[in-house]
Structure formats: structure tokens, C-alpha cells
């Protein structure tokens with residue numbers, strides 16, 4: 001209807017412009033959210049599994 005959110009406003013936090021996308025973890029199959037758009041040809045992991053799949057430091 002008629003409210004513009006151009007100008008004015010300002011109570012929307014700009015600290016978190018990250019858009020979260022729902023995805024299913026390729027490992028544990030739980031639903032998770034990732035800060036990038038799952039492309040489908042790459043496995044997506046939830047936070048816990050991501051830790052497990054992260055390269056180890058030597």
C-alpha cells in the first residue's frame with residue numbers, strides 16, 4: 001500500500017546483511033542454514049559437520 005522504506009527508517013540493523021539459506025546437511029541430513037546459496041553440486045554441511053570436514057592443521 002503506501003509506505004516507502006526509502007530514507008527515514010533506520011532501525012533495521014545493518015550488521016547482518018547476510019542472507020541465510022536453508023539446506024540439508026550432506027552428512028547428518030539435518031536441516032541447516034548456510035550463508036551462501038547452496039549450488040547443488042557441492043555438499044553443504046551444518047556447523048558441526050563443517051568442523052569435521054574442515055582441513056586439519058598439521
Ligand SMILES: [Zn+2]
Nearest residue numbers: 025028046049
Ligand atoms: Zn551435519
